[in-house]
Structures are given as structure tokens and as C-alpha cells.
């Protein structure tokens with residue numbers, strides 16, 4: 001793990017990159033020594049970043065739906081720190097969350113706070129006027145809440161996605177990246193099923209875009225450490241009471257940090273042709289190892305797997321792997337639609353027959369030390385809180 005807390009292979013330039021890629025007209029800020037006669041695009045392709053289409057972030061006007069959520073706040077922080085876009089719009093419903101975000105220091109001249117609901121297409125159209133890049137993060141994502149309120153999940157996660165697409169097409173947005181989850185793969189709960197539908201809708205939106213420059217892709221990844229609803233705060237609270245509950249000792253999950261998630265999204269936005277579902281190569285961990293790291297020696301009770309929960313998650317299924325390509329850092333699931341150009345990712349490799357990217361079959365596992373480093377910030381934050389009576 002490096003100083004920025006990445007768990008991924010540090011040889012990966014992609015997820016640790018913080019620099020602004022220049023436009024093809026501006027090659028002065030690549031941060032690298034450019035071999036004579038090679039354009040930045042050629043250099044990037046030579047490093048295996050086939051499909052790179054330059055983004056000059058300082059010229060972009062970006063909108064993030066769900067900008068007050070865990071992902072959204074980290075995205076805004078990193079964008080303002082490393083990329084300085086012309087305008088950055090936070091789009092979400094709750095004025096209090098927006099007020100708290102601003103009050104906590106997210107108060108920058110290029111930042112705008114828009115109250116709006118992704119269920120309201122007219123509001124989205126207004127918000128997307130002049131916007132060039134959209135990251136669609138707004139969602140209902142708690143499995144039990146989606147299960148109990150299925151039409152609410154459908155309205156936000158599927159119909160909301162459709163509204164983002166319609167508004168983006170009408171306003172001529174160039175790049176739209178929708179966030180998805182491993183739970184969308186062979187889903188067994190409604191949350192996952194809505195995200196699967198959303199993926200399909202975003203991929204096929206490229207067909208509606210026709211000859212226009214609007215392009216849609218998805219980024220699909222696993223559990224995010226430190227996001228709202230993550231298991232770590234639950235374990236920390238249980239540790240106070242002296243007993244940790246685990247559904248099944250065999251349970252495994254993919255893990256990444258919020259920062260990795262954001263950097264992956266930025267990377268996908270720079271790479272996308274439109275139609276890809278991007279999956280990062282990320283490590284796995286056993287829930288039991290996490291519990292033992294957070295609460296060593298604490299009593300553990302096994303409560304059995306819950307409805308809608310899987311023992312292991314899958315990020316690329318065997319069926320999807322036939323149309324999936326691999327680069328050093330990620331998998332690229334290509335659409336099977338006729339409009340997709342097979343030469344889009346010529347430098348990426350096909351996967352072996354029968355390949356499946358699952359949290360139990362992963363080659364990369366978090367070591368105990370990496371787990372300790374991962375939970376340290378949350379543990380110290382929890383220890384700073386007063387003990388509940």
C-alpha cells in the first residue's frame with residue numbers, strides 16, 4: 001500500500017495518477033518526458049491505455065448526481081484538488097446534506113449546489129445546461145430498503161437513470177458514466193436487479209445518441225470502505241458491546257477505498273468510447289478476517305446468511321467474460337450490440353474460456369497488514385466518539 005492508501009498494485013499508473021491529461025492541442029503538461037515525435041495519445045496507447053481520449057478537465061463542466069453521498073463528496077474533493085474543472089455541480093435532493101457539505105469546507109468558486117431529484121427530468125435538463133461530463137452516482141442502495149420499497153428503488157435507480165440519459169441527450173452532454181455494483185451481476189436482490197437494468201439502459205443509450213457526441217458507459221465495482229452503510233462502522237459498534245455478528249465464516253467481498261473508486265471513475269471517463277462496463281482489478285477479503293482485525297479476541301456469533309445476500313460476489317460473470325477484454329488494471333465488458341466497434345479496444349486482451357471474476361476466486365487478497373491500514377482511519381474516528389451509555 002502506498003502513502004495515498006491504495007491497495008492496488010502500485011505499478012498501476014492509472015489509479016494513482018493525479019495529473020490532468022492535456023488536450024491534443026496542449027501537450028505541455030503531460031508530466032512525463034515525451035519521446036520526440038510521439039503525441040501524448042501515442043504514448044498513452046503504448047502504455048496499454050488503448051481507447052484514451054483526452055480530457056482537459058480544466059475546460060469541463062461536470063455534474064455529479066448524488067454529489068452529497070460518500071462517493072460524491074470524495075469525487076468533488078479530488079476533482080477540486082487535482083483537476084480544477086471549470087464548473088462542478090452537486091445534484092441531490094436534501095438541502096441539509098448540501099448545507100452540511102458546504103459548511104464542512106466544500107465551498108469553492110467553481111462549485112454549485114443544485115437541489116433536484118433524478119426522478120424529475122425537467123429539473124435534470126435545467127441542471128445539465130452547459131454540462132459536458134456527468135457522473136451518475138445517485139441511487140437507493142440499501143438492500144433491505146430496496147427490498148421493502150421495490151417501486152421506490154425502481155423509480156430512482158432505473159427511471160432516474162433513464163431521466164439522466166434523456167436530459168443528457170437533450171443537452172448535448174459529451175460523457176456520462178453511471179456507477180454500478182457487483183450486486184448487479186446475476187442479482188438476487190432488488191437493489192442488484194435495478195442496477196442491472198440501469199446498466200442495460202445506459203449501455204443501450206449509445207444507440208439513441210446516434211450521430212451525436214453523447215456517450216454513455218458504466219463503472220462497476222465492489223464494496224467501498226468507509227461509504228455510508230459499510231460494515232466497518234457496524235463492527236466497530238458491535239466491538240463496543242463485546243460481540244461481533246457474522247453471517248457466514250466463508251463470506252468474501254471485493255473491497256476498494258473511496259479514493260480508488262473516484263480515481264477509477266476519472267480513468268474510465270478518460271478512456272470511454274461509450275458502451276463499456278468497466279470493472280477495476282481490486283482485492284478481496286474475508287469478512288471474518290475483517291472482524292478479527294477490527295476486534296481481535298472479541299466473541300464472534302454466526303447468524304447465517306440473510307435474504308438477498310450472497311456468500312461471494314461476482315464482478316464479471318462467466319457469460320459476460322466472453323465479451324470482456326482485460327488490461328493491466330481493469331476488465332472492459334463490451335456491449336454485444338451491433339453499433340459497437342470491435343476495434344475500440346484493440347490493445348486489450350480477451351479472457352480465457354470459462355473465466356469468472358469472483359471475490360472468492362480472486363488472485364489478490366488483502367493481507368492482515370493492509371486490512372489494519374484500511375480500517376485504521378475509521379477505528380480512530382470511532383474511538384474519538386464518546387461511548388454510548
Ligand SMILES: NC(=O)c1ccc[n+]([C@@H]2O[C@H](COP(=O)([O-])OP(=O)(O)OC[C@H]3O[C@@H](n4cnc5c(N)ncnc54)[C@H](OP(=O)(O)O)[C@@H]3O)[C@@H](O)[C@H]2O)c1
Nearest residue numbers: 066068069070071092093094117118137138139181224227
Ligand atoms: N457504497 C458502496 O459500497 C458502493 C459499491 C458499489 C457501487 N456503489 C454505487 O455508487 C453510487 C454512490 O454510492 P454512495 O455510497 O455514494 O451512496 P450514498 O452515500 O448513499 O449517496 C447517495 C446519494 O444519492 C443522492 N440521492 C438519492 N436519491 C436521489 C434522487 N432521487 N435524486 C437525486 N439524488 C438522490 C443522495 O442525496 P439525497 O438523499 O439528498 O438526495 C446522496 O447524495 C451508487 O450508485 C451505488 O449504487 C456503491
